[in-house]
Amino acid sequence: MKRRAIKYIFILVLFLAISKTGFSQSITASFPEKFTSKYSDYEILGKNSFGTILHFFNEDINHQLVVYNESLRPINKAAINLQDRNASLEEIVVLPEHIALFYSQLIEGMNYLKVKKLNSNLDITVNALTLDSVKRDGIEQTQPYYIKTSPDNSQFLCFNLQGSRAERLRINYVIYNSQFQLLKKSTLIFENNNGVDLKASRIANNGNAVFLIAHNSRRPIDDKYAIENFNLVTINHFDYKPITRVIESKDLMYKLPALDIAIDGNKIFLSACYQDINDPKILGIMNGMFSFNAEIEGFVSKIPLTEEDISQFKSFEFRNWWEKASIIRPKNIIPRSDGGFILINESEYRYTKVVRSPSSNSFNTYPYYNQDQYIRYYDQNHYYDIIAYSIDPNGKIDWKTNLSKVQETESDGGIFSSYLLFESNNMLKFLFNEDIYNNGNFMEYNLNANGNFKRISLLNSEKKELQLIPQKGKQIDANTLIIPSERKKYLQLVMIKY
Numbered sequence: 001m002k003r004r005a006i007k008y009i010f011i012l013v014l015f016l017a018i019s020k021t022g023f024s025q026s027i028t029a030s031f032p033e034k035f036t037s038k039y040s041d042y043e044i045l046g047k048n049s050f051g052t053i054l055h056f057f058n059e060d061i062n063h064q065l066v067v068y069n070e071s072l073r074p075i076n077k078a079a080i081n082l083q084d085r086n087a088s089l090e091e092i093v094v095l096p097e098h099i100a101l102f103y104s105q106l107i108e109g110m111n112y113l114k115v116k117k118l119n120s121n122l123d124i125t126v127n128a129l130t131l132d133s134v135k136r137d138g139i140e141q142t143q144p145y146y147i148k149t150s151p152d153n154s155q156f157l158c159f160n161l162q163g164s165r166a167e168r169l170r171i172n173y174v175i176y177n178s179q180f181q182l183l184k185k186s187t188l189i190f191e192n193n194n195g196v197d198l199k200a201s202r203i204a205n206n207g208n209a210v211f212l213i214a215h216n217s218r219r220p221i222d223d224k225y226a227i228e229n230f231n232l233v234t235i236n237h238f239d240y241k242p243i244t245r246v247i248e249s250k251d252l253m254y255k256l257p258a259l260d261i262a263i264d265g266n267k268i269f270l271s272a273c274y275q276d277i278n279d280p281k282i283l284g285i286m287n288g289m290f291s292f293n294a295e296i297e298g299f300v301s302k303i304p305l306t307e308e309d310i311s312q313f314k315s316f317e318f319r320n321w322w323e324k325a326s327i328i329r330p331k332n333i334i335p336r337s338d339g340g341f342i343l344i345n346e347s348e349y350r351y352t353k354v355v356r357s358p359s360s361n362s363f364n365t366y367p368y369y370n371q372d373q374y375i376r377y378y379d380q381n382h383y384y385d386i387i388a389y390s391i392d393p394n395g396k397i398d399w400k401t402n403l404s405k406v407q408e409t410e411s412d413g414g415i416f417s418s419y420l421l422f423e424s425n426n427m428l429k430f431l432f433n434e435d436i437y438n439n440g441n442f443m444e445y446n447l448n449a450n451g452n453f454k455r456i457s458l459l460n461s462e463k464k465e466l467q468l469i470p471q472k473g474k475q476i477d478a479n480t481l482i483i484p485s486e487r488k489k490y491l492q493l494v495m496i497k498y
Contacts (some may be wrong), residue, residue: 026497027459029466030072032490038062042491044482046094046476051075052476053099054493057091063089064098065122072379072493078122084114091147093156095178102131102147102158111136113145113158115180132174132185134160135292150205151263154178157203161308169196175207175237183207184237194228199257204265208292209235211257212270224326225253225275231374232266234292247286251277252481254286258330260341267291267298269341271330281322285330286342287391301395313385314406328387332421334428339393342428344421349383350414352377381414383407386430390451391444405443409436420470422481424498431458431483431496432470442468458496461485468494 004415039056046053051067058210063080068234080089084105090113091102099118104111148157159173171188188211190196195216203209213231220226229248247270257272268290276282284305290298305325315324324347355376386403407417418434422429427448434441441463447453461468466485472484485492 024498025458028072028495028497029066029464029485030074032487032492033074035486035489035491039064042472042484044476044484044493045092045099045474046474047476047480048094048096048099050099052482052493053094061113065092065118067122068493072495076122078118080124080163082116082124084128086309087114088144090145093147093149093153095153102145104145109136110134111145111160113160113174129180131158131176131180131182132160132172134162134172141157146201148201148203148209150207151204152205154205155183155203155207157209158202159201163200166301167191167193167195169198169213171198171211173209173235175209175235176205177207184235185360186235186242188233188242190215192216198260199230202259202261202268204261205263206265207237208261208265209237210259210261210268211235212257214254215258217253219277221253221275221277221280224255225273225332227254227257227272229259230254230257230270230272232268232270232288232290233367234290236292243292245290245297247288247300249274251285252286254278258333258343260333260335262335265292267335267339269333269335271333271343273326273329273392275326283325285328285343285345285389289339289341289391289393289395299395301391303389303397312402313347313387314404315347315384316382327384334423336390340370340391340398343389343391344420344428345387345389346418347381347382347387348418349384353380354378369422379413381407381409381412383414384415386445388428388447388451390449401451401453402448403430403447403453403455405432405434405447407433407436415471417468418471420473420475420481420483422475423496424478429498430475431473431481433461442466466492466494 038060042054042056045055051069054066056064065078067075067076069075069123082103087103093100101116104113111134112130113132114130116128117125143161145158145160156176159171162170169190174185175183190213192215197214199214200212211233214227214262215229216226217228227472229246232245233242233253234244238333252274254274256270260269270288272286274286285303288300307321310321310324318324327347328345331346334342389400390398392398414432419430419432427446430445432443440460442458442461444456444458445453467487468483473481475481480497483494485494
């Protein structure tokens with residue numbers, strides 16, 4: 001009898017272990033909803049006390065918000081009407097107890113940045129709060145306002161760009177907290193005869209902000225490797241003067257930079273592709289870590305890419321290995337608690353194929369030179385391996401790993417390719433479509449802090465009649481992400497809880 005009881009306990013423990021392994025996540029899908037021609041695109045904004053919020057839009061004309069409950073059923077929807085003349089919606093930010101609508105408005109030659117609130121009924125407040133203004137004239141080319149939020153949405157970095165014929169870039173910026181109290185207001189000016197561009201900006205939870213400015217070279221390698229140096233500008237709203245660092249290296253050109261900031265705002269992380277102007281075989285990834293403290297400079301290091309490295313990666317078939325290496329680009333930077341970071345790269349190559357069909361005019365001797373020939377354009381989209389590096393606080397590589405995948409599509413803009421990154425305390429998850437045209441497997445790589453990974457299949461999209469779009473997915477809290485599915489002009493939301 002005792003032996004039989006022990007046997008039953010063992011079976012029960014085994015069943016619970018299998019159940020825990022097999023059901024480590026729950027998957028919920030909404031009912032399919034047909035697309036309306038009124039809106040051309042959408043974005044998942046996030047989640048607050050109202051529910052999960054989606055924004056449907058058509059350029060700057062029509063906007064609609066839809067709120068979904070925990071079961072992904074729509075419980076409220078409303079069109080956004082600012083009721084202000086010459087107003088243009090710039091950004092929608094989901095806050096815990098309301099939604100903030102940032103918009104610009106042109107009045108008598110002045111460009112104003114304003115904000116209104118939406119309550120739980122999606123009603124817009126009548127009165128607007130003016131956050132900033134800048135003068136528009138015939139010399140400066142004023143661009144719209146941009147809004148960046150901190151990870152917890154407690155701080156706002158709002159700025160406006162002005163460019164001129166003298167290749168000057170002027171950044172007018174303001175920093176506000178979530179109660180819309182002004183913390184700082186100032187202007188940055190950069191000049192370069194060969195062109196200067198803003199590449200990235202971030203703001204941390206403590207209000208520290210950073211801008212990454214790229215100065216173009218007078219002798220670029222090509223239209224991609226064309227950046228001569230970077231200006232990394234850090235702004236502490238308690239201090240008056242920003243700190244500017246110049247990142248450059250003799251005989252190197254840069255492209256495709258990535259930037260991030262630690263949640264506490266004490267460190268900035270930078271990465272970019274580089275290539276030698278004299279030897280195309282000398283190329284790789286530049287990495288930097290910098291402190292907001294002017295006395296602590298951090299580090300700048302390089303990860304060279306070699307023929308041996310590239311031979312291990314799946315990629316597009318180029319003429320030589322260094323062209324294969326050139327399509328690897330930084331995509332994500334995840335700060336480590338010790339001051340280092342994890343750098344996520346992906347191989348991506350996109351181009352357009354032109355197909356010319358002969359004219360139907362049978363009397364035309366040279367149909368391919370006839371102006372009535374039929375021309376089709378096909379975009380070719382190729383996304384390959386995810387390459388992860390863990391970099392310690394001194395710039396050295398702790399480990400590197402390759403997460404293999406092949407995604408090749410045509411005429412879809414690549415929207416079903418690439419991956420969605422899910423961050424937890426001790427794990428990174430990469431979710432992606434394995435074979436978009438054939439098997440329909442939706443996959444997940446689990447990568448732990450030691451560089452070990454596991455590849456699992458989450459679901460079969462074909463069997464569930466889904467066509468998931470990882471690039472439009474969003475992590476809405478510590479345990480949940482939502483991914484949209486577009487299939488036969490119907491939209492569904494898929495919620496995965498871990």
